[in-house]
Amino acid sequence: MNRAKKEIMAMTTEEAGRRGGLAVKKKYGPSFYSEIGRKGGQATKKNYGPDFYSKIGEKGGEAVKNKLGVAFYSDIGRLGGKSRAKKQMKFEF
Numbered sequence: 001m002n003r004a005k006k007e008i009m010a011m012t013t014e015e016a017g018r019r020g021g022l023a024v025k026k027k028y029g030p031s032f033y034s035e036i037g038r039k040g041g042q043a044t045k046k047n048y049g050p051d052f053y054s055k056i057g058e059k060g061g062e063a064v065k066n067k068l069g070v071a072f073y074s075d076i077g078r079l080g081g082k083s084r085a086k087k088q089m090k091f092e093f
Helices: 003-009 013-028 031-048 051-068 070-091
Strands: none
Touching: 013 031, 031 051, 051 070
16 A cells, blocks of 8 residues: 555544535635525524524523533623623714
């Protein structure tokens, strides 16, 4: 077995996926991913209904709460409020 063939076989699935993604991006452009994501979202909405997104959002929020605690939401809310206040101050004359 020659050396080039060994190097190809040693590629991980992660590396193969990354290279494949880059090739698709080069061929179709970055907007391709937005388009297939939009189509996937529409198909999911059609198959499961719009309430599906609320349910998975609740599950995700519950998982984050269990992992990081209630204080996490308080902290990110405070940071978001500060960021918004800074932006508003820039535009006020």
